[in-house]
Amino acid sequence: MIRTLLLLALFVGGAQAACPPAPTLPTAQQSATWAAQAPDRGPLWRISRDGHSSYLFGSLHVGKADWSYPGPALRAAWAQTDVLAVELDPADVGPALAAAGPGEALAPPLAERVQAQARAACLPPGALEPLPAMLQLSLLTLLEARRDGFDAVFGQDLMLLAWAKTEGRPVLALETLQEQLDAMAPPAGELPQIIDGALRQLQRGEMRAPLRKLADAWQRGDMKTLADYPRWCGCASSRVERAWFKRINDDRNVNLAERIAALHGPGQRLLVAVGALHMSGPQALPRLLAERGFTVEALRPAK
Numbered sequence: 001m002i003r004t005l006l007l008l009a010l011f012v013g014g015a016q017a018a019c020p021p022a023p024t025l026p027t028a029q030q031s032a033t034w035a036a037q038a039p040d041r042g043p044l045w046r047i048s049r050d051g052h053s054s055y056l057f058g059s060l061h062v063g064k065a066d067w068s069y070p071g072p073a074l075r076a077a078w079a080q081t082d083v084l085a086v087e088l089d090p091a092d093v094g095p096a097l098a099a100a101g102p103g104e105a106l107a108p109p110l111a112e113r114v115q116a117q118a119r120a121a122c123l124p125p126g127a128l129e130p131l132p133a134m135l136q137l138s139l140l141t142l143l144e145a146r147r148d149g150f151d152a153v154f155g156q157d158l159m160l161l162a163w164a165k166t167e168g169r170p171v172l173a174l175e176t177l178q179e180q181l182d183a184m185a186p187p188a189g190e191l192p193q194i195i196d197g198a199l200r201q202l203q204r205g206e207m208r209a210p211l212r213k214l215a216d217a218w219q220r221g222d223m224k225t226l227a228d229y230p231r232w233c234g235c236a237s238s239r240v241e242r243a244w245f246k247r248i249n250d251d252r253n254v255n256l257a258e259r260i261a262a263l264h265g266p267g268q269r270l271l272v273a274v275g276a277l278h279m280s281g282p283q284a285l286p287r288l289l290a291e292r293g294f295t296v297e298a299l300r301p302a303k
Contacts, residue, residue: 019122020146023153026065040071041219042156043226043279044300045286047264047272049293054264055081056285056296058226058276060218062145062211063154067219070159073300081271084164085263086157087256088180089173103132103185110192113199114140133191134184137198144207150215160273174259174274175252183252186244193240206234218276221301227280250283257288264294 026034043058055077060067070078106114114136118128121143128136142152152158164171186194201207210233217225230236236245260272278285290296 018120020143023146023151024065030065031069034066035069038066038069038071040073040221040300041067042074042300043218043221043223043276043298044073044077046077046297046299047260047286047289048295048297049261050265050267052264052267052269053080054260054268054270054272055299056260056279056289057156057160057271057273058218058221058279059156059160059273060215060276061155061157062142062150062152062215063156063159064149064151065154067156068154068159070163077271077299078163081269083170083172083263083268083270084160085172085174085260085270085272086161087174087274088177089171090158090161092173092177103134103181104191106133106195107192110195110199113203114195117199117202132181132185133195134186135181137195140202141198141207144202145211148208148212150211157273160271172263172270174256174272179255183248186240186247190240190244193238194244197238197241198235201234210234223280223301226276229277229280249277250281253278253283253285253288257285257292260285260289261292261294 042060045056047054047056057074057077105111114128114133117140118136121140123143128139131139145151161171163169185191198207213225213232214229216222230242230245236242256274256278260270264270274285286296286298
């Protein structure tokens with residue numbers, strides 16, 4: 001999913017009790033303790049072809065403060081690789097998003113519901129207006145996650161990108177912003193239904209339990225539960241919602257697999273971080289890479 005991570009830094013929750021609480025950064029002592037004791041979280045595979053290996057990590061785009069530290073298996077994969085590959089480099093987001101514009105406008109009643117949800121999240125007036133509708137929804141969802149202690153600033157993507165920056169490791173993007181925007185945009189006429197369904201979940205507080213379940217399954221590397229996500233998320237109840245989920249998840253995996261294979265081919269040893277939901281289903285990335293001649297070994301959970 002598109003990195004709204006940087007945008008979150010602009011929209012820190014206010015002091016009202018009903019606002020999603022802003023993240024609390026760890027102290028130096030907490031950081032040292034968590035870094036030394038970090039367990040493995042998230043699924044991890046070794047992918048080998050052409051005489052060398054890369055690693056495929058199923059990331060989560062939100063997390064808790066103590067999740068921002070790699071466990072032993074991920075540290076070992078990092079040590080055996082030279083390049084970090086992510087869905088989208090956040091450094092590219094700002095200029096490309098400004099060039100993309102706000103996209104399809106919502107009808108006034110639906111736009112007002114979005115703004116009402118923005119007020120409930122304590123966003124400044126008009127904060128969402130420059131963003132395409134689906135990104136507005138993504139930001140509202142990430143802010144809702146704060147109510148259960150999750151935040152995008154503690155997501156695995158930012159952790160890995162910060163690690164790469166510290167060490168001067170090259171970072172490669174598997175997609176462009178426009179490709180992600182195109183994938184997120186429902187077919188003509190279906191945007192209102194997608195927005196309406198998500199708003200209903202937000203307004204009823206029904207996004208929080210599925211997010212907690214998703215995060216728990218991710219940290220345990222529970223691929224069976226992750227594979228069943230469309231059945232229990234509450235976000236794929238209608239034909240239109242199921243088609244949209246397939247579009248943003250399964251359908252992107254073919255191009256992601258092709259680009260991973262192309263980057264691996266010249267001898268680069270990659271640590272590839274892609275959202276964990278891309279690792280399940282009929283178009284799962286490990287399966288697609290195996291079809292392209294990779295030997296795929298699950299490192300976590302262990303075989």
